[in-house]
Amino acid sequence: MRGFLKKGLPEVGMMTPFKLTDELVAEIEQLIEYQKDSQLVSLLEEVHYADVAEIINELNALEATYLIKLLESDKTSDVLTELDDDVREAILNNLSSKEIAGELEELDTDDAADIVAELPQEIIQEVISEIEDREHAKDIVDLLRYDENSAGGLMAKELVRVNENWNVLTCVKEMRAQAENVTRVHSIYVVDDDEKLKGRLSLKDLLTTSTTAPIRNVYIPKVDSVNVNEKPEEVAKIMSKYDLEAIPVVDEIGRLVGRITIDDIVDVIREEADKDYQLAAGISQVVEADDSIWELTQARLPWLFLGLLGGVGAASIMGGFEEMLKEHAILFFFTPLIAAMAGNVGVQSSAIIVQGLANDDLKGSISNRLVKEMLLATLNGIILATILLFFSWWWYGNFFTALAISLSLVVVIIVAGIIGTFIPLFLDKRGIDPAIATGPFITTSNDIFGILIYFLIARLVLGL
């Protein structure tokens, strides 16, 4: 009996991570060229939509469109959400409004709204009007009016809501109907007659509650929610701090308007981390290794230009101390060291502050932070300067020159640490993303200050 029933079903096995190979892409291109539809369908049947998207990213627009039209739209709709922006745009250009509407029909409202927002203005209305499920179309249109960079822009309309005036029996019936459209239920939200969020019911509670009880007697009148205007990073912080898998979104007067799930938040966290990482590395807009040379240049050149200005500034400063060249050329040999140390210390201290700000775990006043960084920089500076003192004394044979270089290094490190600590705190107070401070911005300003301080102190110590 068992063998008969399970015939044809694949055996469950260890999940072997999908690996995109050139051979696979070539095979699929071949099958498309010869229009081997049934072979394509069966080849891709067991492949997850996220992996199908990876394959399609490698195809040209015509091949990609062919595949999207060939496969079932319950799969292709999900594929569309995972594609690179430019590939998706090319495919949507090749689809009719009716075909696009068919894909949107299969998607959750949040993903559908994201795709609609990317369409050319002139076809949006037509696409929306082709969506057969009018409720779905209305929800998508509702979502379009929220700022992409807000809880409203992240949320989906799909959720299970029950009225506090129902009883458990009605509730279970209604819930079953609503659950059809909701991929993951998580929580059942309780609202009053004005749609205001009152509390929640957990699925587990529902499994163990008598069906005759009225909802208003059994629901939990405590539920975390976020305002529809909240920033995505804040939603991410709240959900990860409180270990929430879904959070309801309410409007300005407390009405339940949507729900954000943790999978969207995982994407927000990843994107935030990528952005901060790139800013720290001096890349001014989010790019990927596979972007075009022109896109990469646009992201990289501005910071390099800043670095160039800094270097020119440093050169001008050194030109101002030209008279020291004859007697103390060694001072000039150590300028890259001074600039590098100033840059490194600045980046280290600003990175710790930026991260503390991002994770909301900085306590205490700015002045306390600065004092602490000063002590820390002094400790590090003295250790490093002592090493440098002995080395440069041994190398150049002049103790006072060596002392001048080492003393300067200590001061440069302290100033660099203070600048690195102060700038992100200052930017944050002004409402500017402090992540911009780590990287070339700090490095460049510290290069200039470092070299200036270095020569001033050296001149003082050497009595020139």
Added chain:
Amino acid sequence: MRGFLKKGLPEVGMMTPFKLTDELVAEIEQLIEYQKDSQLVSLLEEVHYADVAEIINELNALEATYLIKLLESDKTSDVLTELDDDVREAILNNLSSKEIAGELEELDTDDAADIVAELPQEIIQEVISEIEDREHAKDIVDLLRYDENSAGGLMAKELVRVNENWNVLTCVKEMRAQAENVTRVHSIYVVDDDEKLKGRLSLKDLLTTSTTAPIRNVYIPKVDSVNVNEKPEEVAKIMSKYDLEAIPVVDEIGRLVGRITIDDIVDVIREEADKDYQLAAGISQVVEADDSIWELTQARLPWLFLGLLGGVGAASIMGGFEEMLKEHAILFFFTPLIAAMAGNVGVQSSAIIVQGLANDDLKGSISNRLVKEMLLATLNGIILATILLFFSWWWYGNFFTALAISLSLVVVIIVAGIIGTFIPLFLDKRGIDPAIATGPFITTSNDIFGILIYFLIARLVLGL
């Protein structure tokens, strides 16, 4: 009726994010000093455990222990998991084995095992023996043997499992009993008589299936799983790529041994991002702004020392070109510029590669990458060098010196880009975390190479 029933229950409202203030901490310290237990309990009753943990992190060990002993252990157990490591250690030192066991009793097995792993060896056995629920104790001990840095170290034993030979009715009964211990159900896993994972049942399916059907006819024989030895970063990649909220963990022969939920993965993603960010900023171990000066020094000094060595190397190279000082002092003024540009380009190109490797979206061969980076660096280099050419010509009045500086800059940028691209790819091939490459490592090596190339080309161009 309604008013009566809901009397005393708090009104649901917008979630106002908890804000830790010095006043609140002072108030709580006061209440502890005067042992105002009932006031403390009612003050903290509505505060989320993650927020209670933030408060306790600010208290001394005695106050913290007082509070932990005072509050209900269903809350304090969760508080313990959220505390800073050193605070938790201090509190656990003040608790008896029986008290610790009481806290562990309330926790999911994964969190309990994490705490047990931190206890001193000599009391672990005693604590475990005090746990009343022997099944729970056994699960905790099972988890202890897994490497912290593996799927086994992340997973919990709590999950709902049903046998393929049961029918839906038995299954629902068993499930209800098991669900008591499982905070979030997500999926019901189906195993055979040997505990081998066969497939899954979704809660939603269960709501819409006749109770008389045998499980083996209704379950979905396709379920993603990870091996117990899989790295946490890999589990995170799989779960976020495929939008999973929970994934079952199987041992070497396919037996279901645990389950990882998305909230643990969110922590893994955050920690990975923090670690990579700090490595890029030249911080060699994960630290926070509030760590001690000594801890921060340990994390920061090694990279600064590397920077010092690099600077000394650069100084030695410049010493080798001392003969150029007389005629072309300006060359020496531009060394910080050259070093900064070499460093910036290296960090930019390595950051993009490191991120591409982390997100698994680098396709194509290493040589293709290097050619692309070379083209990109050449384009950026020519733009920047042209600007520098005119500036230094205007400033110094000597076209050939300006040309020498600018030509060198182009070559330095190209070499820096190639080094920045190659090193992370090389480290990754060798199984070393490429994130270590971005930051001081690249900056330092590029400083040295940059300055060497610069002077060699300058000497060539100026015919010295």
